[in-house]
Structure formats: structure tokens, C-alpha cells
Amino acid sequence: MAKSFASRTYRDDAVVLRTHKLGEADRILVLLTREHGQVRAVAKGVRRTSSKFGARLEPFMVAELLLSHGRNLDIVTQAQTKGAYGHGIAADYARYTAAAAIAETAERLTDIDGDSAKAQYQLVIGAFAALSRGAHAPELILDSYLLRALATAGWAPSFTDCARCGAPGPHSAFSAPLGGAVCPACRPPGSASPSPETMALLAALLTGDWAAADESGPQPRHESAGLVAGYLQWHLERVLRSLQHVERV
Known part of the structure; x- marks a missing residue:
């Protein structure tokens, strides 16, 4: 029947x-x-x-x-x-490119990890709502979303304690393959050496400390964007095409 x-x-x-x-x-x-x-x-x-x-x-x-x-x-x-977030986003190029990168990431993450889809849904609509009303700089909203989305998928980065051995931080090296901040003993060759201000910004974006994130300067924002993109690429095992069009400070 x-x-x-x-x-x-x-x-x-x-x-x-x-x-x-x-x-x-x-x-x-x-x-x-x-x-x-x-x-x-x-x-x-x-x-x-x-x-x-x-x-x-x-x-x-x-x-x-x-x-x-x-x-x-x-x-x-x-x-x-x-x-109706699309109208406010489409009216501004920086918001639009950030939203496109968020959408591409969400599509990829929920395609490979359906179990976290409900939490990913909440992250996406929160990011789109913030972009639509111009709550923060578009690139900060994007990087905050990317870090939270990766954490929700099971790839939470550490920006204080060593991601490999747990040694208390802060530490001055960052390794995407090892999961974030690494101590001198665990630091692999070729690790990035971000500034303390950059690590503080990354931690603020992950935890949603917008007061600290909004006060960040151009150099930490630029450096953090590169680290977030590298961390995302390592775990997704692909380059997001939409990230190439995102406006950065």
C-alpha cells in the first residue's frame, strides 16, 4: 500500500x-x-x-x-x-563572504558528522544573526564560529595548556596537528609562534568573550585568522574555497 x-x-x-x-x-x-x-x-x-x-x-x-x-x-x-538574515548579510560584502565561509564549513561538518548536527545548527543561526545585525566585525564572527564548530565536532583546540601533555600554559607555540598550544618539550619543528595577544584573542573567540575580542588589534586578528584557517584545513583535510574571498584587516 x-x-x-x-x-x-x-x-x-x-x-x-x-x-x-x-x-x-x-x-x-x-x-x-x-x-x-x-x-x-x-x-x-x-x-x-x-x-x-x-x-x-x-x-x-x-x-x-x-x-x-x-x-x-x-x-x-x-x-x-x-x-530573515539573508538581507542584512547580502547587503555587505564582508558579511556575505564570512557567511559563505560559515555555510561551506557547516555543510562539510554536518556531512561527515551527523551526530553534532543539532548543535551545529544552533551555531550557524547564531553566527548568521550576528552577521546580519553587525554585532561584531565579520571576520571575528567567522573565526569564532569556525573554532566553536570544530570544537563541537570533537576537535576543540587548546590556547593555554599544552594540547599534547597538558602542561599548564600559556605557551608560545601552536601546532594544528597536535591540537593547539604546545609547550617547549612537545613543540614539533615548524610550529607557529603567535604573539601572546593572538593566543588571547583565539581563546576569547572560542569562549565567546566578545569584550576582549572586540578590543583586539589588526595584528592579532590577522595572525589568528591564519591559525584558524590552518587548523580548519588540517581537520577537514581540504581548503575551503569561500575562505579565499573573506576580507581581512
Whole structure:
């Protein structure tokens, strides 16, 4: 017996990570949902000017969706806006490029680690909300998100005690393969030697100490961005294309 329509549908909150065109009027969406993890779905007819919910399914938007299970892709049948973050983000290039890097990271992390998807969903919408209202410098919001997302996925870095032996810090060396700060005894050749101000900024971004992060200067921000990017690349085993377009101080 064929399944009823009700048994094939489900409702969930979702943030739109990425879209691409399908046919003449449809769009494929990569969604991160609150309860169902990463979902790929089709929104039919949303590229027509007469579409009732096309604008609700743009990148970085958060919506309550009604979806039905499909053979290969689910189908969006209803959409109600819950967070119109896309408008504020798209109006500013620095915010947009930071959001694109966040979305690419979230898509990658929830593709390889579905168990943390619910926590990753909360991190993404928090970052998009902060970007949309200009709460902090876009590059700081991005780096804070990246560190927290990696920590949520099980790769929490240390910026004080030695990541290898646990020796109390602070320490003056950083190794992405070893998990962050390393003491002189554990420091491998070629380790970075960030300034104390940079390590303090990284710790603030990881813990959400925005008072300290907002007061940081250009040099620690630039240095921390490189360390975060290297740490991200080491654990994802790939370079994020969107990071290349992020504006840095």
C-alpha cells in the first residue's frame, strides 16, 4: 500500500546553506535542519516571480519548512520565515563572504558528522544573526564560529595548556596537528609562534568573550585568522574555497 501524504511529510526549522538552479524554475537547496541534520531538497517553481516563498529560501535564511520525502531529494511544500538574515548579510560584502565561509564549513561538518548536527545548527543561526545585525566585525564572527564548530565536532583546540601533555600554559607555540598550544618539550619543528595577544584573542573567540575580542588589534586578528584557517584545513583535510574571498584587516 502506498504511503499516505501525511506519513511522507515532516516539519522542521532549517537554515539554507547553499542553492543551485534546477531546470527552468526550480532550485535545489542544501539545508541544515534542527532535527533532521543536513537535508537536500527541491523547491519547485521558486525562481518564478510569482513564487510565494522564493525569497524565504535564499542562502542564510532560516525558515520553518514542511517537506515531503522524495526518492532522491526531499520536496519543500511550505516555508515560513523565522530569521530573515539573508538581507542584512547580502547587503555587505564582508558579511556575505564570512557567511559563505560559515555555510561551506557547516555543510562539510554536518556531512561527515551527523551526530553534532543539532548543535551545529544552533551555531550557524547564531553566527548568521550576528552577521546580519553587525554585532561584531565579520571576520571575528567567522573565526569564532569556525573554532566553536570544530570544537563541537570533537576537535576543540587548546590556547593555554599544552594540547599534547597538558602542561599548564600559556605557551608560545601552536601546532594544528597536535591540537593547539604546545609547550617547549612537545613543540614539533615548524610550529607557529603567535604573539601572546593572538593566543588571547583565539581563546576569547572560542569562549565567546566578545569584550576582549572586540578590543583586539589588526595584528592579532590577522595572525589568528591564519591559525584558524590552518587548523580548519588540517581537520577537514581540504581548503575551503569561500575562505579565499573573506576580507581581512
